[in-house]
Structures are given as structure tokens and as C-alpha cells.
Amino acid sequence: MLIQMSEVMNVPNGLKEYTAPIEFDIFELNGVGYSITYKEPVKLRLTNLGGRKILVEAKTKLALAVPCDRCLKEETIQQDIDVATEIDLSKTEEQRTEDLDETNFVSGYDLDVDKLIYEEVLIGFPMKVLCKEDCKGICKVCGANLNEGECGCDRTELDPRMSAIRDIFNKFKEV
The missing domain is CATH 2.40.160 (Porin)
Known part of the structure; x- marks a missing residue:
């Protein structure tokens, strides 16, 4: 108006x-x-x-x-x-x-x-919006809301995008 x-x-x-x-x-x-x-x-x-x-x-x-x-x-x-x-x-x-x-x-x-x-x-407008302070997010494998319970997926495997960083840390351990 x-x-x-x-x-x-x-x-x-x-x-x-x-x-x-x-x-x-x-x-x-x-x-x-x-x-x-x-x-x-x-x-x-x-x-x-x-x-x-x-x-x-x-x-x-x-x-x-x-x-x-x-x-x-x-x-x-x-x-x-x-x-x-x-x-x-x-x-x-x-x-x-x-x-x-x-x-x-x-x-x-x-x-x-x-x-x-x-x-x-x-x-x-807020920089970050959370439904609750300790929000668990979603499963990176199946997309289930982890606040509603465990989904049963194996999430212990490292994200493949992080492999380059893992290699850097492994090189520092060898030295």
C-alpha cells in the first residue's frame, strides 16, 4: 500500500x-x-x-x-x-x-x-532456527527425523566428502 x-x-x-x-x-x-x-x-x-x-x-x-x-x-x-x-x-x-x-x-x-x-x-529474521535447542536433525542415510526416534540406519561410517580431511589427520599422526 x-x-x-x-x-x-x-x-x-x-x-x-x-x-x-x-x-x-x-x-x-x-x-x-x-x-x-x-x-x-x-x-x-x-x-x-x-x-x-x-x-x-x-x-x-x-x-x-x-x-x-x-x-x-x-x-x-x-x-x-x-x-x-x-x-x-x-x-x-x-x-x-x-x-x-x-x-x-x-x-x-x-x-x-x-x-x-x-x-x-x-x-x-533469525540467523538460525531450531525447533528445540537439542534438535537431533535428520538421518543422513534415510532422512528420518531423529527427534522422533532412532531409524536403525548405520550412521557410524564417515561421510565420503570428509575423506580428504581424514587423510590429512592420518598423515599428521604418522609424523
């Missing part, structure tokens, strides 16, 4: 509040799509600070379905988004880039709510 910030700019000390829906249902990251299982409308508050500056405040909650990094069981990751950022509309796109201003959710006088929320989800 696009919000016209010019409405706030025309009123000195202007304040405008909006409720905007999150219009995307999939959060894409590195070519992988994570479904959004829960989302609340975004509560926006735009305040004219004068001097062509606007304070943008946004609050929402959402939940993503993300697979565990070890066993692939789907986990729900909740995010409470509460952002406040000042936008200087007197700067050109080039000046914003030079100042490393990361407001790519602003184009002219338009505020793209979905881009703003996407960036905040990206910042809060």
Missing part, C-alpha cells in the same frame, strides 16, 4: 494516522519463500517535523512459518515490529545514497508500507 506523505507535508505540525494492511503473504529471502501465518494491519503515524522532514512510526505483529535448520520441522517465528524513522524529503535520491540512508521504501512523496515492513522483517 502506498501512503501519500504530501498530505502531512501541507499541514504545519501535521499529524496523520493510518491503518494499512500488509499486502504480501510470502516473505522471500535468498530465493526461499516463507509463508506469513499471521499478520495484523500496520498502524502508521506520520508527523510533520518541519523543514521537509517527516517522522514515520509503524507498529504491527506477524508470524512466519520457517523450517528448523536441522530437522526441517516447521516452526512459527513471531515478530513484533515497532519502527520510528525520520525521513528528510529535501534530500535527493543521490544524497540519500551518499549518506547511506536506507529509506528505499520512500519514492518521491510516496511511502511503500510493504517495503517498510519487509525491511523490518528482514532485520529481525
Whole structure:
């Protein structure tokens, strides 16, 4: 959803509040799509600070379905988004880039709510997702979830990709 910030700019000390829906249902990251299982409308508050500056405040909650990094069981990751950022509309796109201003959710006088929320989800996205701290993962032979019990496969044999490292260790033992 696009919000016209010019409405706030025309009123000195202007304040405008909006409720905007999150219009995307999939959060894409590195070519992988994570479904959004829960989302609340975004509560926006735009305040004219004068001097062509606007304070943008946004609050929402959402939940993503993300697979565990070890066993692939789907986990729900909740995010409470509460952002406040000042936008200087007197700067050109080039000046914003030079100042490393990361407001790519602003184009002219338009505020793209979905881009703003996407960036905040990206910042809060966990580096590693585990279903539980001691997750055992999946069997490398049959793919069974080891948290649900042993599968009976012989997993004592070293992964063939590790044979080069095993050879290096064996050479050091001989010396």
C-alpha cells in the first residue's frame, strides 16, 4: 500500500494516522519463500517535523512459518515490529545514497508500507532456527527425523566428502 506523505507535508505540525494492511503473504529471502501465518494491519503515524522532514512510526505483529535448520520441522517465528524513522524529503535520491540512508521504501512523496515492513522483517529474521535447542536433525542415510526416534540406519561410517580431511589427520599422526 502506498501512503501519500504530501498530505502531512501541507499541514504545519501535521499529524496523520493510518491503518494499512500488509499486502504480501510470502516473505522471500535468498530465493526461499516463507509463508506469513499471521499478520495484523500496520498502524502508521506520520508527523510533520518541519523543514521537509517527516517522522514515520509503524507498529504491527506477524508470524512466519520457517523450517528448523536441522530437522526441517516447521516452526512459527513471531515478530513484533515497532519502527520510528525520520525521513528528510529535501534530500535527493543521490544524497540519500551518499549518506547511506536506507529509506528505499520512500519514492518521491510516496511511502511503500510493504517495503517498510519487509525491511523490518528482514532485520529481525533469525540467523538460525531450531525447533528445540537439542534438535537431533535428520538421518543422513534415510532422512528420518531423529527427534522422533532412532531409524536403525548405520550412521557410524564417515561421510565420503570428509575423506580428504581424514587423510590429512592420518598423515599428521604418522609424523
